Amino acid sequence: MTKQDALHPLQLRINGENYQLNVPANRTLVDVLRHDIGLTGTKETCSVGVCGACTVLVDGEMIASCITLAVTVFNAEITTIEGLDKDGPLHPVQESFINNGGFQCGACTSGQVLAAKSLLDHNPTPSEIEIKEWMMGNLCRCTGYYQIIESVVKAVASTRHHDNPNA
Amino acid sequence: MHDFTVHHPQSLQETLILLDRFGDAAQLIAGGTALMNFMKQSLLLPEHIINLQRVQGLQHIQSTKDEVRIGAMVKHREIEKSNLIQNEVPILASTYRRVATIRIRNMATIGGGLAHADPAQDPPSTLVALNARIRIASISGERTISIMDLFQNYYENSLMPGEMITEVIIPSMHSDTKSTYLKFLPRTADDYATVSVSLIATLNENIVRDVRIGLGAVAPTPIRATIAEETLKGHAISDELIQQASNSVAQQVDPLDDFRGSADYKRDMAIVFTKRALQQVLQGPS
Structure with a gap:
């Protein structure tokens, strides 16, 4: 329980690192990530949980960080876009978005890439229809959907090739 | 905030x-x-x-011989992916699968969604057609109500101060029961329904033995198309019967004009989608 006007203690594990914070109870997760921690790769655009830009993964599952109260996140591993190339090279999805023109202005890109990563983690060989169904909730106002889907399709192909160089 | x-x-x-x-x-x-x-x-x-996410005992999906019990904190995505639900109440899995996006389904819970009492949501019309019951707890005890008694008006539930939903209880579907959930989406795939129809029916040869029709997004609460149900029950399936039953829903719906369509349009679409649901379940391949 916390007193009103008092800060709420918050422990988060983000991209494999532990953070101890004191935040107002009404802080959203996206604000904690961007403003309190400085992980500005997560973007907020619609602010009502519709567009997918603020997607982060909590224990591997996509959530909308703009409508998540930070203090309700408990005992969970958060992955943000900054976590994908933490150990060095870009994630295959990131490589594919670059190579296939998968973004224009970039506002939706962190969410698109995390959504695609989450898909590949759940299903390493999705069909194009499965990709479209999964990515349906990530909006792109530059209307680059063909390139986004192509980027995911080719990321799937590249990871399959990587797993089995003789395929 | x-x-x-x-x-x-x-x-x-x-x-x-x-x-x-x-x-x-x-x-x-x-x-x-x-x-x-x-x-x-x-x-x-x-x-x-009051954050419910650390509360123990609200996360179960269980079945007995007669019913399926779902804890209030079970997420939409868990219902959609549950083998138990897919096998025992398939229309519930397919209905939850139509809610918003995967991201929202990873967050939203069955209890939270029902307490929200938005008649344009997907699950209410299906749970109404399933004759679900809602278990409610307060400091002074427990009660169980029919889901029809939960919804009062747009965004208004019948919970008293101090009460909360703890569990949703769904009678098991008979193995010979057929069902479908149709959602009319003229805008985007992640939208709320313009009109939705949940249909559960049991046939005896060509006779409609039992039928329950839930309609969503067409009134201040989810409703049962009771006139259509009575029109169908005990009668032999025919094109005329299906048309007559479908037409009757126009008398029972009370939709709002909004950006998903005018009230007149939604009334017409309620007829069209009820007809399609009936054709699919009553006349489709068994």
């Missing part, structure tokens, strides 16, 4: 004590997908928020 105090009870009893103490000044937060948007728009300004 306004300032508030957050509480993190670990047990149902602790939650009910907090609810009793704070009454109308408190809101429960489950997945948060509805409450957060209401608070962002200053439609709700609770002084106290």
Whole structure:
């Protein structure tokens, strides 16, 4: 329980690192990530949980960080876009978005890439229809959907090739 | 957002004590997908928020011979992917699969969604057609109500201050029961329905033995198309019977004009989608 006007203690594990914070109870997760921690790769655009830009993964599952109260996140591993190339090279999805023109202005890109990563983690060989169904909730106002889907399709192909160089 | 105090009870009893103490000044937060948007728009300004995410005992999906029981904190995505639900109440899995996006389904819970009482949501019409019951707890005890008695009006449920939904109880579907959930989406795939129809029917040869029709997004609450049900029950299936039953829903719906369509259009679409659901279930391949 916390007193009103008092800060709420918050422990988060983000991209494999532990953070101890004191935040107002009404802080959203996206604000904690961007403003309190400085992980500005997560973007907020619609602010009502519709567009997918603020997607982060909590224990591997996509959530909308703009409508998540930070203090309700408990005992969970958060992955943000900054976590994908933490150990060095870009994630295959990131490589594919670059190579296939998968973004224009970039506002939706962190969410698109995390959504695609989450898909590949759940299903390493999705069909194009499965990709479209999964990515349906990530909006792109530059209307680059063909390139986004192509980027995911080719990321799937590249990871399959990587797993089995003789395929 | 306004300032508030957050509480993190670990047990149902602790939650009910907090609810009793704070009454109308408190809101429960489950997945948060509805409450957060209401608070962002200053439609709700609770002084106290009681976080249900650490409460034990609200996360189960269980079945007995007669019914399936789903804890209030079970997420939409878990219902959609549950083998038990897919096998025993397939229409429930396929209905939850149509809600918003995977991201929202990873957050929103069955109890939170029902307490939100938005008649345009997908699950209410299906749960109404399933004759679901809602288990409610407060510091002074428990009660179980028909889901029809939960919904009062747009965004209004019948819970008293101090009460919360703990479980949804769904009678098992007979193995010879057929069902479908149709959702009319003229805009985007993640939208709320313009009209939705949940149909559950049992046939005896060509005779409609039992039929239950839930309609969503066409009235202040989800409704049962009772005139259509009575029109069909005990009668032999024919094109004329299906048309007559479908036409009758126009008398029972009371839709709003909004950006998903005019009231007249939604009334017409309620007829069209009821007809399609009936054709699919009553006349489709068995």
